[in-house]
Amino acid sequence: MSTDPDPPGDAASTLRTAPDATPEQRAARGRAARRGESFDRALTGFGEKYADRNELDHRALVDAVRAGRLPAARDV
Incomplete structure (x- = not known):
């Protein structure tokens, strides 16, 4: 298990390093x-x-479509 709180590739690090994010963000x-x-x-x-x-x-x-409660078009 990594001791890095934000290993490369995790969602948190991706958000923090977004190119348009300011340092504060x-x-x-x-x-x-x-x-x-x-x-x-x-x-x-x-x-x-x-x-x-x-x-x-x-x-x-x-x-609903199969029961005829909702009309639907096929192959459009």
């Missing part, structure tokens, strides 16, 4: 990323929840 992003749960885990958790919700929404859309 980089520092603030670094502090925020190190608070509580790690930024990477939080971002991963959000992505997983978003993907799960997207799957449910898509399933509901397909079901």
Whole structure:
């Protein structure tokens, strides 16, 4: 395990080194990323929840089209 708080390639270091970020913004992003749960885990958790919700929404859309509750065009 690395002792570097922000190993190269992690989301926090990517945000802090954004080319348009000022030094103050980089520092603030670094502090925020190190608070509580790690930024990477939080971002991963959000992505997983978003993907799960997207799957449910898509399933509901397909079901509605198949049941005739929602018109849809094919091969357009």
